[in-house]
Amino acid sequence: MTAHIDLWWLPRAFILGLLAFIIFGPLTNLLLWTVAEKWYFPHMLPLEYGFTFWQRVFSPRGNAMASLMTSIVVATLTVIASLVLAIPAGYALSRLKLPFRGLILLAFLIPQAFPNLPVYVNIARFFYEIGLNGTIAGVVMVHVTHGLVYAVWIATAAFSAVDIDLEEAARSIGAGPLRAFRDVTLPLAAPGLMASAIFVFLESLDEFTGSYFVGAPVVNTLPLLLYTAGSGGNYQIASITALLLLVPSIGFMLVVERFLRADVLSKVGH
């Protein structure tokens, strides 16, 4: 019996090793490109390593810093606008009697359920006419629309996970509805709302298609910089930009479970 099982470690280790190569090979490649000074075929590894390109990216004159700032401003405004829209909507969807509740929840999924490229093309045309094309406000509106499904669905789940008895207890000892919401429900739902804020922030940070049509070339977010650097053949700059986008995403993957507890997660979409 043991002899039979012992033989299985070989294919198991082989498949896991192959999977690790498939996942981490390309990522290692990206890291190498960020510090490669000189790298050409057929050398497996870069010939010279250094941080010249990092200096160039982070120099005050470099457009990467400007892009990073633009991306952060856009993402922060997107989070604020999404939460302002999603907190009342999520509260109503979880606590109040609402006609067509299922359909309303589904409506927020529409931007994810249809190919959004033709939509962005026409938004860009419309924004161009009213002077919103190439403005931060225009890009934020596109990002909010796209991220609203996360904001509203997670906010709804977060409010549903708060015990309604606590709110009623606050009401029965004399707190008004707004006070009960502010002092009891909102703080208890905060971790879930935080998770939805992070989701929206990352969606905005990573968004390419909408920014490409509505923002470029005036509002130059990090993904747009990555695209221009990459198509110009400047793989070092593109890879450093890609790394800047990668770090928050992977960091979030590692901590997502801390914010999105199982009791909230199980209520998403219900």
Added chain:
Amino acid sequence: MQTRFLALLLVLPALIMIVLFFIVPLFASILGAFEVGDSFGLGNFSKSFDLYSRDMIFTVVIVSISTALIGILSIAIGGYLTLGENPRSVAILRWLYRWPMFIPFIVVGQVLRTFLAKNGLMNNILVSLGILTPLQTTGFLDWRGIVIAFVWKQTPFVTLLVAGAMASLDRSTIEAARNLGASRLRILIEIVVPQVSGTLLVGLILSFVTMMSVLSVPLMINAQSPTMLTADIAFRINAHGDYGVANALGVISLLLTAGVALIYLRQTMKDRL
């Protein structure tokens, strides 16, 4: 009655956003597809079919192959996470498979472009290991590159959904089949997969729609002909300012997706109502 009004009032601003910045432009794109000059007609569509019928087939084939591969891989990974008997390899796999999930498509495009190129790291490694000679290397920056990028990025997402559904299955039927001597592969195919097919379908459809609308991956990995419809739409706008054909191509990709989205809506409505 009053609370209903209040509830609607609270939801309304968010709904208006969706209507104004998604549904209205969506209808504008459908309308624009039929606009030829000052009148309406099918001119944009005949032009689209003349110029891009190869790309339409290319798009459908690529997205279908990717969806099928994502389905097979997510069942395999989810199945091993549920039925695997070696706790250490289950733990390693659980830690390993999720990494690409939150990586943005644009980064996936850049990462795989440098990795899969004719002189990229993958070929360099194969050459230095002596598996290939420099003359035998080929780049994967064509339809294969797009499929690899899609599968690499979307498999973790579908696996997460599928593995979650598998974990919440009733273990007793699995144990019973196991006691009767059924192999794990047979248990996976005959007992586990049929019970999670709803979740699998939802994950695959969401991936299908996502892949139909990603612009960065085809632009970065394979911008030459034949390419995907998304790249064609961007080209029509940027190079020609031709909104008519761009919108017609948009409607065609909407129709290609609509069939799939319909299955999805039916599935979620069934769960919800």
